[in-house]
Amino acid sequence: MIFEHMDRIVFAGDSVTDMESAQPVGEGLFENVGKSYVRIVENMLAAFYPEIYLRVTNSGISGNTSRDLLQRFDRDVVSLKPDWVSICIGINDVWRQFDSPAIPDEQVSPEEYRSNVEKMILSVKDNVKGVFLMTPYYMEPNAEDWMRKRMDTYGAICRELAEKYGCCFIDLQAVFNDYFQYRHSSYIAWDRIHPNQIGATVIARAFLEKCGFDYNHRPGEE
Amino acid sequence: MIFEHMDRIVFAGDSVTDMESAQPVGEGLFENVGKSYVRIVENMLAAFYPEIYLRVTNSGISGNTSRDLLQRFDRDVVSLKPDWVSICIGINDVWRQFDSPAIPDEQVSPEEYRSNVEKMILSVKDNVKGVFLMTPYYMEPNAEDWMRKRMDTYGAICRELAEKYGCCFIDLQAVFNDYFQYRHSSYIAWDRIHPNQIGATVIARAFLEKCGFDYNHRPGEE
């Protein structure tokens, strides 16, 4: 597994990452780390690898676009001196274009999105062991849906930036597309955005897979 | 307009009809009539036709399937001696098949749905001036979506029963399909089922259209 004893992993994002975590960042005791995939990732790491102590920090804030996240990135990510950074942003950049079409100042264009995420990557990449980039997604299997199509544009920018900067790329849209071959989207999210605990587990699994997580690992065994 | 002074109109249904109405039925003062399209229908009738007094009763209960509604139909509809009855049921019959696929007792098959709605119609049709039948719907423009396709089956049963018994048929699925040519579904409902106030207005408009509602009506003018 790629994480080492006493590494700090910071997850930046929007409500999908936040889910009731302490504000602006949450970690450690009580419910501080929230109820999102971050909670599940920490559960799995701590339950399967008790001999490796990892500091998991949730820097998600509900409603954030990439513009909002960039604005607080120094305070909530860089200054925490993370060993690893995971970014999952962009859903609200797109969503506001469809649920608030007449309020342009709440929307973020693909160009600005690319610039925002690129700045985030640049501000951390030289000081961390690795950067994870998760695509924004829409739990809509129909690729012709207006919002899904638009989201795919932003996801493609993610992929492009991940390749350019050697980030670990996690294509959540593809993960959900696979899943919806077996279950309807309403099974894991009522609004096609906010996953329930099962949906969060799907995300956490996709993340752990990129980390060399070994489900058969037992400390003390070879 | 088809409603006459002192007519009573009872709207039966699920959460789309209910929306915080008094339980089991609500009408009159305060917030009793809830916040759904029923509220808007009453607002429009009372604002445009002040000279015609109409009793509008909300018999919607959240989460109801057609089985649940049939079970309480005598108490909450028939015994109220309505002049007009409007039925909008079936969404939960279908939804549970997708969000709770492993719990068959919460789902209602097309056959049972047909039977349930037919029994409702038969129990009132001879004693009322008219019955409205609204289709269940899924605010999903993609007709290939599993749940939308399934919902269409139930909508077709509605249409068939409306024709068989001379009910006034309101094809809400078609209404929303039209609407989604101009706006994305997330504009009027986050979960593609529960309309916000704009979505409720779309339903109310479809209903009023079937009632000969004249938006240019002014009492005292000819």
Added chain:
Amino acid sequence: MIFEHMDRIVFAGDSVTDMESAQPVGEGLFENVGKSYVRIVENMLAAFYPEIYLRVTNSGISGNTSRDLLQRFDRDVVSLKPDWVSICIGINDVWRQFDSPAIPDEQVSPEEYRSNVEKMILSVKDNVKGVFLMTPYYMEPNAEDWMRKRMDTYGAICRELAEKYGCCFIDLQAVFNDYFQYRHSSYIAWDRIHPNQIGATVIARAFLEKCGFDYNHRPGEE
């Protein structure tokens, strides 16, 4: 209809406009726009004209007199760069004269009222497509009632200013007077000021009528 795609309409006022809207101004998602006639105006525009995206902003604050509104007019109206402005103010200017007769500093005289509203008009009229001026009202059909009589003085100032500056004038007092030929005031407001949802619909209808709103409009049809 007079509104064009992507126009912004700002409604300034007191509790009649506010009704639980976000403070100091509310728009867009959730319940931000409140529950007043503004909510209904937005519902109707969005439901009947889905092809025209309009930004509807509620700048109402409960309890405001014209003095209070003027004091915040730059922040809550002018700086929002509206295309259209609607002002409905004055009820509290008068009401305090009757429910708090011994507290003169909470009351606003007709002279000050005229000056306050005039300043509001002047601060926006050159930069907007139109200004709506709604009269303050008292839902009291008896023109000899002390408070109704006083309110009429303020309404007359509204009319005068509307004419002077070419505002679109909406005589809400007259609208309610008409309505009370058919229903008692207690049907739409318990305190003769705050309309229930039916009363709010009456106001919204009066507003839409001034906008060339076509209830038979269907996008895509000619």
Added chain:
Amino acid sequence: MIFEHMDRIVFAGDSVTDMESAQPVGEGLFENVGKSYVRIVENMLAAFYPEIYLRVTNSGISGNTSRDLLQRFDRDVVSLKPDWVSICIGINDVWRQFDSPAIPDEQVSPEEYRSNVEKMILSVKDNVKGVFLMTPYYMEPNAEDWMRKRMDTYGAICRELAEKYGCCFIDLQAVFNDYFQYRHSSYIAWDRIHPNQIGATVIARAFLEKCGFDYNHRPGEE
């Protein structure tokens, strides 16, 4: 003063009498007796006549019509074995005719009103020292107002029954009419029905006046 040491006085009525009193009847410690004129009557009696112990019971329930009160009159009045009974009922009998015109079962006609109140009087008059009958009222000085005019019909029935059975008659409508020569109705009630504490004091004063209450009384002085 007409009340004697250890007399029990029961006040029956609707929300004007109730005002948060314990349900169905309230008296004694804490806030049981509510916040209406009953509270003020008890305050005055106890403050000015400390040497006379009186048991004051509030049998008001909000929303009651004369039909509702009659239905519970045995339980909440007769069975308490009062020495004095005060009845103030009828406002809701009339109000429902105007705020809920399409719901006839919630309204009470003058004929039924007369019968209901008469039955109440007959059920107690032989076992008490006296019966007080307060008119229902509408805080509307305009005698031509539809609801005020209707209320006067019920008030006249009260007067007639009071004379027929020798009850102590309290014309609250007249009391308020006098008051409104000096203040606007909005000063003591926002909805023209529910008095604020000042309005409740006006009622209490009218009641005490009929009891020979001496404001200059001092125990121990002659």
Added chain:
Amino acid sequence: MIFEHMDRIVFAGDSVTDMESAQPVGEGLFENVGKSYVRIVENMLAAFYPEIYLRVTNSGISGNTSRDLLQRFDRDVVSLKPDWVSICIGINDVWRQFDSPAIPDEQVSPEEYRSNVEKMILSVKDNVKGVFLMTPYYMEPNAEDWMRKRMDTYGAICRELAEKYGCCFIDLQAVFNDYFQYRHSSYIAWDRIHPNQIGATVIARAFLEKCGFDYNHRPGEE
């Protein structure tokens, strides 16, 4: 009666005056004026003298000693430009000596009390029509009780200051002493300090008596 049309009366004090009034000062609409004797004084004035408009302001704050009140006297009394000022302070000065004997900084000595109250009087007396001075009290008829005895010392200072500066003196301790000849103190206050509504009425009566309040007054009658 001594009060004239449009006079403003400010009541300064502790929890006996405050009783849930708006903070720091309360008046006018809603529950702002609190539930103490101030509320009752306003009720009586407004109910019996509707032709005289009086502004009644509650400047009581729970827990205040004379030191606390002096510290805020400019803001909460003087700057309001009252026509009449009523001061009822000192109970907490004494009470803390008995319920918190080991915390000397929360107690106020007789010397400081005299100085504090004197400063209050001096700061207003030349600009008002009159100053009322109410004694602090302890609802304990036994003059040998430690706290009662101590309270009497402070009451005597009040009397002395009232005489020195020509204030209207209200001896609440004497008023309650009289009352307790007929009822036990537990009838009007559980803790012998905070009066219930009956006790508040006793205080209000004592106040009104000093104002030439005429209970038989009727506007329009001679």
Added chain:
Amino acid sequence: MIFEHMDRIVFAGDSVTDMESAQPVGEGLFENVGKSYVRIVENMLAAFYPEIYLRVTNSGISGNTSRDLLQRFDRDVVSLKPDWVSICIGINDVWRQFDSPAIPDEQVSPEEYRSNVEKMILSVKDNVKGVFLMTPYYMEPNAEDWMRKRMDTYGAICRELAEKYGCCFIDLQAVFNDYFQYRHSSYIAWDRIHPNQIGATVIARAFLEKCGFDYNHRPGEE
């Protein structure tokens, strides 16, 4: 000490005993045993005698008179098969005579009080190791106070019954009288009835003194 391993002690009483204990009886985990002297007695027994396990049950219910307690004595005391019973009742029997003088049915006379307490004693005395009888009290050092004097009558009945049936008698009135030589009653109770935690400790000390409680006891030492 008189209690033996695994003894059960049941404390019956009113609010002085109850103080937020579980209803109708409370013991064991969490806050079930309430916050009264019972809690303190259990704390002391468990902290000083850890080797002796004792079951302490709180059967106090706020507001109870001896009549109320007798009515539930079988259910809440006898049926629990206690080894020891402690009764502290009578305060409300007396209090209601002073705070509710006009409501005779809530008061209990000395004769009935004697009979009630005697029945309680008789129902348990043959099946327990001992009965404690605590006097009702009034934290008023002035023996001439009406309520204190009345309370003494009930306390004397307690003493008499304790002697007649060999109960362990605890004269709480005397305990408080002693205490008030050093502190004012307001130090341990605001209403002279409900002790604060210090007052509860005073009661607990008086109780433990009757039990042979040894404050110097240390298990394992001789």
Added chain:
Amino acid sequence: MIFEHMDRIVFAGDSVTDMESAQPVGEGLFENVGKSYVRIVENMLAAFYPEIYLRVTNSGISGNTSRDLLQRFDRDVVSLKPDWVSICIGINDVWRQFDSPAIPDEQVSPEEYRSNVEKMILSVKDNVKGVFLMTPYYMEPNAEDWMRKRMDTYGAICRELAEKYGCCFIDLQAVFNDYFQYRHSSYIAWDRIHPNQIGATVIARAFLEKCGFDYNHRPGEE
């Protein structure tokens, strides 16, 4: 994996199983299934095996001993017609012996425990595909701790019954013992009983391991 499409799995237990699940049993939408290991088991099954629909029911109730669970076993387990049953009970049987040593009726002896669990097994074993038996545990690595030692006695009974009836045995005590070689118990539970989300994940992992759960499973792949 041992579970088949449309199997129903019922988890019976105490607070470790319950954790805010719907009462008495919870499943399906919203938070009904609670926050315990049951939630995590369902998450993992649904996330990794989307093609297999499983009905997961939580029949845990906080505070239950084996006696309590047996008493409701028919209603909450048997009558649900499960395909699989998992039982985790006994912690409270033991805990009450240590936190409530003087209250024997809340404790359950080893003999009764054996009998209770045996009856549960017998009531379902012939009608299900399998029974899981999880040991009660105490998160205390010191085997000499009084409560841990006692808990081991109950765990041994579990093992014995599992062998006798061919149940799938899950030794949670051993699982935690292993875990505490790497982390202190305070890391996963503050009271050594109620696991946090990491502790619940440890339990869920132990359960899934017995089910042939394949973490590398992907539907559609061979």
Added chain:
Amino acid sequence: MIFEHMDRIVFAGDSVTDMESAQPVGEGLFENVGKSYVRIVENMLAAFYPEIYLRVTNSGISGNTSRDLLQRFDRDVVSLKPDWVSICIGINDVWRQFDSPAIPDEQVSPEEYRSNVEKMILSVKDNVKGVFLMTPYYMEPNAEDWMRKRMDTYGAICRELAEKYGCCFIDLQAVFNDYFQYRHSSYIAWDRIHPNQIGATVIARAFLEKCGFDYNHRPGEE
């Protein structure tokens, strides 16, 4: 007893001291002093020594490490000018090492602990009559437990500092070790840190023992 009339005793610490006390420091009326051993110490002093007035101040704040306490020591202890100071700190210094092993900045090393406590002692010792030093503790009888062993290191530092500076040393770990010979730790604390009321009484007893508290003391007796 060592405390003299009008002495002030300040208790500094973490949640064990705090337990809902007013923040940052609490004393006097109402629940300000919290529910910890401080409350019990004050109860005992006031109940047994009513003739000696003592000011007991709770300066505990939940979650504090010695670093946190040092940082606020001037404000919350020194500036209060205490006659006696009691310090009980260090539990969180250790606990965070086990429940948050990956978050080093929340932990305090033995070296820093020694320095922190020494600074506290030095800042007060010359201006007070005495300093009490209570050891941090872990209610774990097994001395080999990782956290207990670590806690003992910090307790030893306490003892060493107490000897060096002549503080009154209270070995709470030893007190609890004795106690656990008779009861299991779960009897007085669920998480082995926060005592219930019985555990708090055990601490209070240990404190009072060091103060020459005489349980047989009676004022006025020799």
